Amino acid sequence: MSELLPISALQHYLFCPRQCALIHVEKVWVENRFTVEGRIMHRRVDSEQRGRRAGADQDLSVPLKSERLGLYGIADVVEMVPGPDGREIPYPVEYKRGSPKILDWDRVQLCAQAICLEEMLGLFVPEGAIFYGKPRRRDVVVFDDKLKLLVKETAMELHKMIAEARTPPPVKDKKCRSCSLAGECMPGLGNAKVESYLLSALKE
Amino acid sequence: MKKLLNTLYVTTQGSYLSKDGECIVVRSEDGSKKKFPVHVLDGVVCFGNVLCSPFLLGHCADSGLAVSFLTENGRFLAEVKGPQSGNVLLRREQYRRADDPVQTSAMARSFLIGKTVNSRTVLRRGLRDHGDRIDSGRLEKAALELDSYAKRLSSPLVLEEARGLEGRAANVYFNVFDELILKNDGEFTFTGRNRRPPLDKVNCLLSFVYTLLAHDVRSALEAAGLDPQVGFLHRDRPGRPGLALDVMEEFRSFMADRIVLTLINRGEVSSKGFSVKESGAVLMNDDTRRTVLQAWQKRKSDIVLHPYIKEKIPLGIAFHVQAKLLARCLRNDLDGYPPFFWK
Ligand code: SF4
Numbered sequence: 001m002s003e004l005l006p007i008s009a010l011q012h013y014l015f016c017p018r019q020c021a022l023i024h025v026e027k028v029w030v031e032n033r034f035t036v037e038g039r040i041m042h043r044r045v046d047s048e049q050r051g052r053r054a055g056a057d058q059d060l061s062v063p064l065k066s067e068r069l070g071l072y073g074i075a076d077v078v079e080m081v082p083g084p085d086g087r088e089i090p091y092p093v094e095y096k097r098g099s100p101k102i103l104d105w106d107r108v109q110l111c112a113q114a115i116c117l118e119e120m121l122g123l124f125v126p127e128g129a130i131f132y133g134k135p136r137r138r139d140v141v142v143f144d145d146k147l148k149l150l151v152k153e154t155a156m157e158l159h160k161m162i163a164e165a166r167t168p169p170p171v172k173d174k175k176c177r178s179c180s181l182a183g184e185c186m187p188g189l190g191n192a193k194v195e196s197y198l199l200s201a202l203k204e
Numbered sequence: 205m206k207k208l209l210n211t212l213y214v215t216t217q218g219s220y221l222s223k224d225g226e227c228i229v230v231r232s233e234d235g236s237k238k239k240f241p242v243h244v245l246d247g248v249v250c251f252g253n254v255l256c257s258p259f260l261l262g263h264c265a266d267s268g269l270a271v272s273f274l275t276e277n278g279r280f281l282a283e284v285k286g287p288q289s290g291n292v293l294l295r296r297e298q299y300r301r302a303d304d305p306v307q308t309s310a311m312a313r314s315f316l317i318g319k320t321v322n323s324r325t326v327l328r329r330g331l332r333d334h335g336d337r338i339d340s341g342r343l344e345k346a347a348l349e350l351d352s353y354a355k356r357l358s359s360p361l362v363l364e365e366a367r368g369l370e371g372r373a374a375n376v377y378f379n380v381f382d383e384l385i386l387k388n389d390g391e392f393t394f395t396g397r398n399r400r401p402p403l404d405k406v407n408c409l410l411s412f413v414y415t416l417l418a419h420d421v422r423s424a425l426e427a428a429g430l431d432p433q434v435g436f437l438h439r440d441r442p443g444r445p446g447l448a449l450d451v452m453e454e455f456r457s458f459m460a461d462r463i464v465l466t467l468i469n470r471g472e473v474s475s476k477g478f479s480v481k482e483s484g485a486v487l488m489n490d491d492t493r494r495t496v497l498q499a500w501q502k503r504k505s506d507i508v509l510h511p512y513i514k515e516k517i518p519l520g521i522a523f524h525v526q527a528k529l530l531a532r533c534l535r536n537d538l539d540g541y542p543p544f545f546w547k
Contacts, residue, residue, distance in 0.1 A: 026291045026429060165293050169537045184427075186528050190513045194533070194540035197512055198314065201321055201545045202355055 004065065005162060007073030007112045010151070011105045013158045015175065020158065021167040022181050057088075064116035069155045075113045090117045092128040093138075104150060106130050107141050111151045114143045208505060208518040209246035211420075213497045215490060217253045217276075223260040242267050247423055251493070252276035256284075270423060277487065278415035280422075280445075291429035297534045298447075302434050309363045311450075311533075311541055312437035316370045317357050318454030318543025323377045324350035325546055326457040330384045338383045346380040349373075367437070377457070384465050391475045392468045401485030405478050406464065408486040409496065413460040414452070416500050421455070421523050422448040428527035430534075451526055458546040459519065463499050472499070512542040 005024065012020035057080040065072040076095045083089040092113045096106055107130070114125040129138045141147075161168075170176075170187035179185065214221065218233040227239045228248065248264060248271045250256070256271060264271050265286035273281040301307040327347040331340055353373040357366060382394040385406070394406040402408040422445050425432040435446025437453070467473045477492030488496070504520030513525060522544050533541045 026294075167535070169532075169535075186525065188513060188515060189525065189528055189532065191532075191538060192512065192542075194314075194512075194538055194542045197542050198317055198358060198540070201511070202317070202351075202358055 003159075003162070004070055004072045005155075005158060007064070007071045007109055007116075009158055009162075010071070010112055010154050011109050013154055013161070014105050014108060016171070016173075016179065017157075017161060018168045018170050018185060019179055019181050021161060022184060024162055025165050025167055064113055064120065066112070066116040066119045068119060069112060069115060069152065070159055071112055071116065071155060073113065073116070075117075078117070089123055090121065090125055092117065092125070093131060094128070095131045095133070097133045104147075107147060108151050108154060110141050111143050111147045112155070115148065115151060208520045209244060210501065212240055212245050212248045213251065213501075214248070214254045215251045215276075215493055215497065219250075220255045220257075221248070221250070221260055222257040223263045228260060228264075242269060245269060247272065249274060249419065251278070270426075272419060272423075274415070274419070276493075278412050280415070280419065285426075294429045294531055294534060295431045295434075298431055298434055301534065302436055305363065308436045309361060309366060312363055313357050313361065313366050314541040314543055315437050315450045315453045316366055316373075317354055318545065319370070319456065320350050320354040320357060320373045321543075322454055322546045323373070323457040324354065326384075326462060327377070327380065334384075334386060337386055342380050343383055346376050349376045363437075370437075381461070386469045387471065401481075401483065401487075403484050403486060405473075405475065405486055405488075406468070408478060408488055409464040409467065409473065410460065412488065412493070412496055413463055413500065414456065416497070417452050417455055417460050418445065418448050420504075420520070421451050421527075424523035424527040425451065425530075427524065428531045430527060430531060451523075451530065454526070454543040454545075455523070459503060463496070463503055467495065467499055509547065511545050511547060 009020055009024050012023055059078045059080075060076070062075040062078045063072070064075055075092045077093040079091040079093060080088040081091045092110055094106065094110050094113070110128050110130055114128055117123070117125050125143060127140055127142045129140050131138050169191075170185050170189075172187045176182050176185070176187045179187075212228065212230075214230060216230075216232050220231045222229050222231070224239065226243065227241050228245075230238045230240070242263065247269060250271065250273050252275060254273070261271055261284045265284065268286060270283050270285035272283045275281060301311065324347050327343050327350070330338065331343050331347070350373055353369050353376070357369055361369075378394075378397055385392055385394060392406050393404065395404070397410070398404070398407050399411050402411045422432045425447055430447060432445045432448040435448075435450045438444065438446035438449040472495055473488075473492050477489050477495075479487050479489060481487065504518060506519050507516050508519055508522065509516050510522065510525060512529070517525060526544055529538065530541055532538045
């Protein structure tokens with residue numbers, strides 16, 4: 001793969017390919033309440049989490065990369081836990097503002113981190129966890145074949161779109177309301193025939 | 205939909221702008237201070253001798269806020285902004301189309317149809333609102349002529365023909381423009397467009413509002429990833445924002461011209477607010493400039509129904525909508541450029 005892309009792009013892609021292209025092809029980035037809160041939350045992870053879980057060694061803000069996926073990123077927290085053979089294996093933990101999502105985005109992102117860890121360390125990483133800010137709760141994620149396949153497929157589609165430097169047209173949808181780029185994307189601009197629009201203005 | 209944010213216009217000479225946390229602090233020479241949070245602004249425009257600290261410039265660039273420097277009379281000097289914008293692929297497509305005579309003429313004709321129809325609407329509004337106080341025969345005739353020019357612009361033409369029609373339409377419009385100045389005490393008379401320098405008060409006001417319009421359109425184009433320099437109707441000339449001038453065309457009459465008319469007709473500007481130079485050039489003083497800037501800001505918050513996207517938006521957002529529509533047209537998501545028609 002030509003270019004390493006940030007792991008977070010997977011999440012953008014699954015949320016909306018256009019959003020992903022606006023961010024990663026066109027480099028539009030708009031900070032809103034959600035992204036600011038997300039950043040603050042991560043800062044808190046950095047300052048508060050160290051050594052919080054007794055018994056587990058923690059490493060914070062761990063740089064990751066996978067050549068196979070063509071992705072790089074940073075894991076919030078990687079804990080070292082005893083594996084079945086007694087040897088320590090990495091256990092990635094991701095911190096999310098907000099509540100658990102019904103969709104796969106968060107799990108895909110975490111699983112991509114696990115694939116990076118596997119590739120970098122030559123180890124098998126069977127599971128990890130996502131910590132949600134509200135309710136304050138940890139969800140365990142098992143990296144099964146289905147999830148790994150979804151990660152690989154998404155990474156491939158993502159790379160294809162970025163290589164073609166293609167920005168898909170907007171799809172006006174419910175999710176646009178929670179999209180941080182709606183102001184840039186303007187999904188409601190419409191696509192009525194311009195020719196007839198011009199002619200009708202001339203008739204008035 | 206994008207939010208309408210305020211533009212901070214700094215006109216007080218000798219002001220110093222610096223950063224204080226998330227705020228811009230404007231300090232005047234007399235020591236007075238004012239603070240503005242960055243997140244409620246969409247740009248900072250400095251007129252004349254205004255200084256900015258490098259930290260403030262950096263902070264604005266990080267927040268996606270451009271800081272522009274203009275002369276006191278509104279001539280664009282320079283702009284400082286962050287690296288985000290610039291979609292090279294979209295720009296390439298813009299250049300490709302600008303090199304193609306057929307595509308160029310189609311784009312140019314869209315801009316001009318927008319301009320001509322909107323000028324006509326301004327005349328008709330004048331007739332409707334003040335038909336009893338003005339020579340309505342003259343205005344009606346002019347409105348009809350503009351109508352016929354708009355229709356002719358909608359048929360396939362080469363660029364030069366379209367330009368010729370636009371020149372004639374502009375003449376028709378400015379020939380009757382003085383009818384819309386209702387204060388007939390001789391303070392404000394208009395006998396035709398002149399600029400660089402403007403030779404009467406009306407032209408002085410028009411030129412200044414046009415530079416504000418050009419500035420805002422230019423920023424909207426840049427925000428949409430387009431190159432404001434490479435136009436269709438206005439061909440490349442170094443230093444000239446050709447595309448910004450193109451997109452301005454549809455906005456001139458109902459935004460800029462009507463602001464000037466309202467300021468004059470309501471007596472919000474007066475003869476005393478101007479000075480005449482040795483050369484005959486007419487300049488406005490600080491108070492007049494502030495009055496115009498306020499009127500411009502206020503006009504941008506007026507809500508209008510966009511006839512193409514069929515949504516109610518503040519006029520200030522219309523610049524951004526037009527820039528996005530233009531980008532969509534270049535991406536082939538639309539079959540042409542739909543100008544904004546003012547109703
Ligand atoms: S506004 Fe809607 S279509 Fe546009 S990027 Fe966001 S989610 Fe995608």
